[in-house]
Amino acid sequence: MGTGRNRMIIAVASGKGGTGKTTVAANLARVRGDVTLLDCDVEEPNVHLFISGEPQGEPEVVSLLVPEVDESRCDGCAACSNFCAFKALAVLDKRVLVFAEMCHGCGGCARVCPQGAIREVPKRVGVVETMGAGGVTVVQGRLDVGVAMAPPLVRAVKAHIPKTGDAILDAPPGTSCPVVATLRETDFVVLVTEPTPFGLNDLKLAVEVVRELGLPFGVVVNRADSSDDRVTTYCREASIPILAEIPDDRRVAEAYSRGELMVDALPEYRPLFEQLYTDIVRLLQNPLIAGVARASCPCFMGGTPMPRGALQGPHC
Amino acid sequence: MKIAFSTSGNDLNAPLDTRFGRAAKFLVYDTETQAFTLVDNTQNMSAAQGAGIQAAQNVAAAGAQAVVSGHCGPKAFRMLSTANIKVYTSNAATVAEALSQFQAGALTELTAANVDGHWA
Numbered sequence: 001m002g003t004g005r006n007r008m009i010i011a012v013a014s015g016k017g018g019t020g021k022t023t024v025a026a027n028l029a030r031v032r033g034d035v036t037l038l039d040c041d042v043e044e045p046n047v048h049l050f051i052s053g054e055p056q057g058e059p060e061v062v063s064l065l066v067p068e069v070d071e072s073r074c075d076g077c078a079a080c081s082n083f084c085a086f087k088a089l090a091v092l093d094k095r096v097l098v099f100a101e102m103c104h105g106c107g108g109c110a111r112v113c114p115q116g117a118i119r120e121v122p123k124r125v126g127v128v129e130t131m132g133a134g135g136v137t138v139v140q141g142r143l144d145v146g147v148a149m150a151p152p153l154v155r156a157v158k159a160h161i162p163k164t165g166d167a168i169l170d171a172p173p174g175t176s177c178p179v180v181a182t183l184r185e186t187d188f189v190v191l192v193t194e195p196t197p198f199g200l201n202d203l204k205l206a207v208e209v210v211r212e213l214g215l216p217f218g219v220v221v222n223r224a225d226s227s228d229d230r231v232t233t234y235c236r237e238a239s240i241p242i243l244a245e246i247p248d249d250r251r252v253a254e255a256y257s258r259g260e261l262m263v264d265a266l267p268e269y270r271p272l273f274e275q276l277y278t279d280i281v282r283l284l285q286n287p288l289i290a291g292v293a294r295a296s297c298p299c300f301m302g303g304t305p306m307p308r309g310a311l312q313g314p315h316c
Numbered sequence: 317m318k319i320a321f322s323t324s325g326n327d328l329n330a331p332l333d334t335r336f337g338r339a340a341k342f343l344v345y346d347t348e349t350q351a352f353t354l355v356d357n358t359q360n361m362s363a364a365q366g367a368g369i370q371a372a373q374n375v376a377a378a379g380a381q382a383v384v385s386g387h388c389g390p391k392a393f394r395m396l397s398t399a400n401i402k403v404y405t406s407n408a409a410t411v412a413e414a415l416s417q418f419q420a421g422a423l424t425e426l427t428a429a430n431v432d433g434h435w436a
């Protein structure tokens with residue numbers, strides 16, 4: 001990665017749900033134009049409500065390889081269940097029970113079985129659908145009803161990130177495995193929040209995740225008004241750049257409720273998203289930032305308070 | 317026979333925990349000796365998943381032939397059935413009360429899980 005990149009992968013995430021991840025991701029994609037927009041919120045994909053298009057090909061069925069035990073060869077040694085971190089296998093009275101819905105598909109059980117009694121069989125978890133919407137290619141994962149294992153499907157969606165050209169990822173809300181699966185190996189994370197106590201609390205959790213992953217990031221404050229400045233104060237004190245503030249504008253909510261993109265319904269917001277894109281590119285082209293991110297330098301990671309806009313410590 | 321009661325305490329007067337997989341421990345009562353042992357289950361209280369499965373393994377390893385708890389989910393039930401451990405539910409406040417219900421034959425044996433799993 002680093003500078004001189006020929007593609008940029010931006011993830012839009014947030015600790016709290018409903019802060020405007022999809023709004024930011026979809027509007028960013030629209031102003032960018034030639035970009036792949038990937039909906040990684042596979043439990044409830046909603047990008048297609050705002051940017052839709054003609055399906056490109058049949059949905060791709062995604063399966064996970066889960067264990068199947070040949071009881072005639074199994075001697076109940078429990079090597080598999082001892083190995084499995086997810087309790088997808090259990091041994092009772094020398095008999096193996098498989099709980100396929102718990103399996104993350106690592107294949108370790110089959111490897112460690114001394115009897116060669118385990119083979120891996122595909123278990124369907126969902127589909128990946130691709131749509132062409134003008135310059136924007138929309139890729140979305142859709143987890144099957146009743147399936148709880150999102151990360152493998154998130155990875156299948158991310159396999160559609162183009163080799164060249166930019167990609168924008170709409171992450172699931174929260175800070176758990178599906179979010180981490182989305183954020184891994186992206187170049188920049190936009191954390192969307194709102195100026196409320198809940199928004200701030202969950203922003204802090206999300207910041208911990210992106211710092212742990214060593215990714216450069218900035219914050220977008222949605223529904224910004226002047227009544228609560230705790231988010232901006234926190235960002236300043238933690239040396240986190242605020243990339244944009246989307247005003248608390250009722251017309252934005254009305255456009256959203258009609259399934260319209262903000263930049264289409266209210267063109268005066270186009271410059272805000274164009275500037276956001278430009279700023280992200282600028283941050284990533286800054287060799288200090290790019291190098292810092294890869295090296296997980298504590299100065300970028302908020303080790304010492306720095307003024308807003310300062311993105312590296314004095315020693316960098 | 318040995319009966320495992322889900323509990324948060326250390327003796328017969330302790331509360332019966334209504335949860336099976338995420339109970340802090342099991343009080344395993346031996347009806348022949350009228351003595352009990354405690355089986356730790358705290359490793360499951362914060363388990364991301366599979367608490368019921370592991371708890372079932374714990375009570376099976378303790379040699380219990382019956383479990384008395386508030387609820388039992390599908391994966392735990394499958395495990396316990398495989399181990400030929402009977403599952404009874406009780407709304408008793410304490411382990412002692414649940415034990416007397418059991419000995420009076422007042423508890424009904426579950427023939428299937430009585431709550432949904434937390435995964436799928």
